[in-house]
Amino acid sequence: MNAGKRSLSSRNNLQAREQRRAAAVMITPLFLTLFFLFLLPVVFVVAMSLTNWSLTTPARDFVGTKNFRFVLNDERFWKAMGNTVFYTAIKLVADTSIALFIATLLDRKIHFRRFFRIAHFAPVVVPITASSLIWLWFYDPGIGPLNQVLVSLGLPAMQWLYSEKTALLSVILFSVWKGLGYNVILFLAGLQSIPESYLEAARIDGASERQVFFKVKLPLLAPVTSFVIMMGIINCLKVFTEVDVMTPNHGPLESTLLLVTYIYDQSFVRGKMGRGAAAALVLFIVIFGFTLVQRAFGRKNVSYD
Amino acid sequence: MKSTMKKRYPVIFVFLILSSALMIFPFVWMFLSAFKTSADVYSYPPKWIPSSFKWTNFAEVFKKIPFLRFYVNSIGVAFIQTFLQIAISAMGAFALTKLEFPGRKKMFSLMQSSMYVPEVVTMIPLFLLVSWAGLVDTYAGLILPGLNCAFTTILLMSFFQTIPNDLIDAAKIDGCGYYRIFLQVMLPNSRTAIGTASLFAFLTHWRSYMWPLIVTNNVKMRTLPIGLKYLVQETSSEYQTLMAASLMAIIPVLVVYMLMEKEFVQSITLTGLKS
Numbered sequence: 001m002n003a004g005k006r007s008l009s010s011r012n013n014l015q016a017r018e019q020r021r022a023a024a025v026m027i028t029p030l031f032l033t034l035f036f037l038f039l040l041p042v043v044f045v046v047a048m049s050l051t052n053w054s055l056t057t058p059a060r061d062f063v064g065t066k067n068f069r070f071v072l073n074d075e076r077f078w079k080a081m082g083n084t085v086f087y088t089a090i091k092l093v094a095d096t097s098i099a100l101f102i103a104t105l106l107d108r109k110i111h112f113r114r115f116f117r118i119a120h121f122a123p124v125v126v127p128i129t130a131s132s133l134i135w136l137w138f139y140d141p142g143i144g145p146l147n148q149v150l151v152s153l154g155l156p157a158m159q160w161l162y163s164e165k166t167a168l169l170s171v172i173l174f175s176v177w178k179g180l181g182y183n184v185i186l187f188l189a190g191l192q193s194i195p196e197s198y199l200e201a202a203r204i205d206g207a208s209e210r211q212v213f214f215k216v217k218l219p220l221l222a223p224v225t226s227f228v229i230m231m232g233i234i235n236c237l238k239v240f241t242e243v244d245v246m247t248p249n250h251g252p253l254e255s256t257l258l259l260v261t262y263i264y265d266q267s268f269v270r271g272k273m274g275r276g277a278a279a280a281l282v283l284f285i286v287i288f289g290f291t292l293v294q295r296a297f298g299r300k301n302v303s304y305d
Numbered sequence: 306m307k308s309t310m311k312k313r314y315p316v317i318f319v320f321l322i323l324s325s326a327l328m329i330f331p332f333v334w335m336f337l338s339a340f341k342t343s344a345d346v347y348s349y350p351p352k353w354i355p356s357s358f359k360w361t362n363f364a365e366v367f368k369k370i371p372f373l374r375f376y377v378n379s380i381g382v383a384f385i386q387t388f389l390q391i392a393i394s395a396m397g398a399f400a401l402t403k404l405e406f407p408g409r410k411k412m413f414s415l416m417q418s419s420m421y422v423p424e425v426v427t428m429i430p431l432f433l434l435v436s437w438a439g440l441v442d443t444y445a446g447l448i449l450p451g452l453n454c455a456f457t458t459i460l461l462m463s464f465f466q467t468i469p470n471d472l473i474d475a476a477k478i479d480g481c482g483y484y485r486i487f488l489q490v491m492l493p494n495s496r497t498a499i500g501t502a503s504l505f506a507f508l509t510h511w512r513s514y515m516w517p518l519i520v521t522n523n524v525k526m527r528t529l530p531i532g533l534k535y536l537v538q539e540t541s542s543e544y545q546t547l548m549a550a551s552l553m554a555i556i557p558v559l560v561v562y563m564l565m566e567k568e569f570v571q572s573i574t575l576t577g578l579k580s
Contacts, residue, residue: 110321127533130529133335137544181328241514273433284422
C-alpha cells in the first residue's frame with residue numbers, strides 16, 4: 001500500500017520534470033525571438049535616445065534629454081505630426097464610412113456576391129509597392145488618365161503628387177482604395193453575426209429599413225466599429241510604405257512628411273540615430289495612449305440580450 | 306415591406322457593379338498597359354487597348370533590373386520566414402496552453418507587450434545589432450529580424466485551447482512523450498488554424514518593406530518591393546515598363562487569392578476580431 005503510493009508520487013515527479021523539460025525546449029525559440037527582437041532593442045533604443053549616437057561618426061556620448069528637446073522643438077517634427085493627423089483623420093472618415101456602406105449592401109442575398117467581395121478585397125492582398133506604381137501613372141500631371149478625364153470633362157488639370165496642396169490627399173486616395181476591402185470584410189462579418197430574429201422583430205414592429213439600420217444594426221455593430229476605428233488610427237500613425245514609394249523625397253515642400261518618414265529620415269538618411277530613437281519613442285507613447293483607449297472601449301460591449 | 310426591398314435590389318446591384326469596377330479598374334489598366342508601346346502611353350485621347358500586344362516591355366524589365374533575382378529573393382525569404390515563424394509559434398503555443406512550467410504567465414505577458422511596440426521603434430537598434438553581427442546584405446539579416454511570433458502564437462493558442470486535454474491524457478497513457486503529442490496530436494488537429502496563421506504570416510512577409518529597405522545595400526539582395534521602388538527611379542515615366550513589372554509582381558498573388566478566397570477572408574476575420 002505504502003510502497004504503491006510512493007511509486008505513484010515518484011512517477012508524478014518524474015512526469016512533472018519531463019513536462020518542464022519539454023516546455024523549456026518548446027518555449028526557448030519563442031523566448032529567443034522575443035529577447036532579440038523586442039526586449040533587447042527596446043532597452044537599447046531608450047539608451048540610444050539619451051546619446052548623440054550617429055550612423056556615420058563614432059559619436060556615442062551621453063546627452064541627457066537633448067534629443068527629446070530637439071525633436072519637440074523641431075519644426076519638421078511638428079509638420080510631420082500635423083500631416084499624420086491630417087492623413088489619419090481623412091483616411092479614417094473616408095475608409096470607415098465607405099466600408100460600412102458597402103458592407104451593408106453586401107449583407108444580403110445578391111447575385112455575384114462572391115465576385116463583389118473579391119473585387120473589393122483584391123487591392124488589399126497585392127503588394128503596396130506594385131499597386132502604387134499603377135497610381136503613379138494615374139497621378140501623372142501630363143499623361144495620367146485622371147487628368148485626361150478631368151480635361152475631357154472641361155475641368156482644370158490637377159498636379160496630384162506634385163503640388164503641396166494635393167500631394168498628401170493623393171496618397172490618402174490611393175490608401176483608401178488599397179485598404180477599403182479589409183474593413184468591408186470586418187464589417188460584413190460583424191453584420192452577419194447579428195441574429196436575423198432581431199431584425200425580423202424590428203420589422204414586425206413596423207420599423208423602416210433605415211430605422212432597422214440605425215437603431216438595430218449600428219448599435220450591435222459598435223464593438224466592430226470601435227475596433228476598426230482604433231486599429232485604423234494606430235495603423236495610420238505607422239504608415240510608411242505608400243508615402244515612401246509615391247513621394248520618395250517627402251513630396252513638394254515636404255507636404256507628405258509623416259511621423260515614420262521623419263524617424264526613418266533622421267536615423268537612416270541623416271544618420272542621427274539618437275534623434276531618430278527619441279522621435280520613435282515619442283511616436284510609441286502616442287500609439288500606446290491610443291492602445292489604452294482602445295482597450296477601455298473594447299470592454300464596453302453592447303448587448304441586447 | 307418586402308416590396309421596397311425588391312424595388313431597391315436593382316439599384317444596389319448596379320451600385321455594387323460600379324464600385325467593383327472602380328476597385329478593379331487599376332488592375333485592368335495595368336494589365337492592358339503592360340503590352341502598350343511608348344507611343345500608346347503618350348497618345349491623347351488615352352488608348353485603352355494597346356495598338357498591338359507586345360512582350361518587349363517584359364524583356365525591358367529584365368534588362369533594367371535583376372527582376373528574377375528579386376522574385377526568388379522575395380519568395381525564398383517569405384517562405385523561410387513563414388516556416389520558422391509558424392514552427393516557433395506552434396511550439397510556443399503548445400507549451401503555453403498545455404504544459405505546466407514556471408514563468409508561464411510572465412512569458413505570456415512579455416509576448417503580449419511586444420505587440421504594442423511598433424516596428425519603427427525596434428528598427429533602429431535592430432539595424433545596429435544586425436550590422437555588428439555582420440549580417441547586413443545577407444539572407445540571415447533579411448529573415449531573422451522579421452520573425453515577430455507574438456501575433457501568430459496568440460492566434461494558435463486560441464485554437465490549441467479548444468483541443469480537449471483528454472486527448473492529450475489518452476496519448477500519454479498510450480506512452481506518448483510530449484514531443485510526439487505535439488507532432489501527432491496537436492498539429493494534425495489544428496490544420497485549419499495553422500493554415501490561417503501561415504497565410505497571415507506569409508502575406509506579412511511577402512509585402513514587408515521597411516526592414517528589407519534598411520538592411521539591403523547590395524542590389525542582388527533586394528526583395529521585390531524594394532526592387533520595384535528603385536525601378537521607378539530608374540525608368541522615369543516609362544509607364545509601360547512599370548506596368549509590366551507591376552503585372553508580374555501582382556499576378557501570382559491575385560491568382561492564389563482567387564483560388565483561396567475563403568481562407569483569406571477567414572484569416573482577416575479571425576486575426577482582426579480575435580485581437
